[in-house]
Amino acid sequence: MKRIAVIPGDGIGKEVMDATMHVLEKLNLPFSYSFYEAGDAAQEKYGKALPDETLEACKKSDAVLFGAAGETAADVIVRLRQELNTFANIRPAKALRGIKCLYPGLNIVVVRENTECLYRGFEFEFDGVSEAVRIITRQASERIARYAFELARREGRKKVTALHKANVMKKTCGLFRDVCREIAVEYSDIEFNDYYIDAACMYLVMDPFRFDVIVTTNMFGDIVSDLAAGLVGGLGLAPSANVGEKHAIFEPVHGAAFDIAGKGIANPTAMILTACMMLRHFGYLDEAKKVEEAVERTLESGKVTPDLGGNLTTMEFANEVASLLD
Numbered sequence: 048m049k050r051i052a053v054i055p056g057d058g059i060g061k062e063v064m065d066a067t068m069h070v071l072e073k074l075n076l077p078f079s080y081s082f083y084e085a086g087d088a089a090q091e092k093y094g095k096a097l098p099d100e101t102l103e104a105c106k107k108s109d110a111v112l113f114g115a116a117g118e119t120a121a122d123v124i125v126r127l128r129q130e131l132n133t134f135a136n137i138r139p140a141k142a143l144r145g146i147k148c149l150y151p152g153l154n155i156v157v158v159r160e161n162t163e164c165l166y167r168g169f170e171f172e173f174d175g176v177s178e179a180v181r182i183i184t185r186q187a188s189e190r191i192a193r194y195a196f197e198l199a200r201r202e203g204r205k206k207v208t209a210l211h212k213a214n215v216m217k218k219t220c221g222l223f224r225d226v227c228r229e230i231a232v233e234y235s236d237i238e239f240n241d242y243y244i245d246a247a248c249m250y251l252v253m254d255p256f257r258f259d260v261i262v263t264t265n266m267f268g269d270i271v272s273d274l275a276a277g278l279v280g281g282l283g284l285a286p287s288a289n290v291g292e293k294h295a296i297f298e299p300v301h302g303a304a305f306d307i308a309g310k311g312i313a314n315p316t317a318m319i320l321t322a323c324m325m326l327r328h329f330g331y332l333d334e335a336k337k338v339e340e341a342v343e344r345t346l347e348s349g350k351v352t353p354d355l356g357g358n359l360t361t362m363e364f365a366n367e368v369a370s371l372l373d
């Protein structure tokens with residue numbers, strides 16, 4: 048039995064999680080789900096965005112399924128990734144069937160270092176001056192670079208591109224770039240190159256097919272994965288997984304989307320595909336494929352949520368997907 052700690056979180060988190068649970072329940076897998084609080088509401092209620100009970104449950108679980116974080120993202124999801132040492136954030140950007148997007152056929156994946164950089168939380172403020180400390184270590188850079196190359200091999204991908212800004216941040220980005228270049232030598236079967244992050248953003252918009260696997264530091268990875276999601280139809284369709292040696296957290300790339308929260312119109316595709324990443328993590332490859340196929344067939348049918356031009360509610364979309372699993 049796999050123990051899944053479920054955290055719906057803030058904003059649309061609860062709606063997309065309910066929809067996803069409905070799909071998962073159809074699979075009858077040996078999973079036990081326990082629900083926990085975290086996020087802005089938990090901060091209000093308990094004075095702690097990540098209550099101790101939730102953190103302990105996540106540590107004891109086989110996986111965490113996470114909905115969305117709002118204003119407390121740094122104290123909830125960023126902290127959880129650090130506490131559980133899920134050092135790699137895998138964010139695929141794949142054009143799905145039935146989706147009108149800028150780049151049909153695109154299939155790239157962003158591998159984001161998850162434990163350090165400016166998101167480490169070392170921020171200080173004194174007398175009108177605010178500062179943030181950027182931590183980049185050889186150890187974490189080696190670990191994420193190796194992860195990216197191994198992922199490329201595992202998925203039959205051809206190329207890894209490291210993104211950095213080593214001409215300006217000579218010490219931190221310089222170390223990251225140098226380590227990626229060193230690790231690349233161990234993987235002569237995979238093509239490697241590196242770009243400055245600013246140039247890479249232009250290439251991503253103008254010619255994204257030059258990318259396959261992107262590996263980068265924490266904050267650049269956060270930004271560039273939203274950009275990549277935009278190339279294939281938007282955040283409503285973008286899943287992600289945070290993985291480490293012992294733990295895994297599965298969360299869509301999108302945030303709480305407070306502007307549409309509570310209206311029942313959020314697109315649950317990203318959350319459902321995130322659950323598919325969890326299924327693959329546990330070795331349920333056929334089940335993952337089946338759900339992904341059901342999602343794409345539903346998208347092709349045009350029975351979709353308003354963000355994609357349809358008029359289905361979040362749960363109606365999930366019902367359509369679930370009905371294809373019978």
Ligand code: GGG
Binds near residue numbers: 116
């Ligand atoms: N980019 C969409 C979004 O708002 N995601 C939630 C968020 O900011 N998470 C923090 C993170 O991914 O580091």
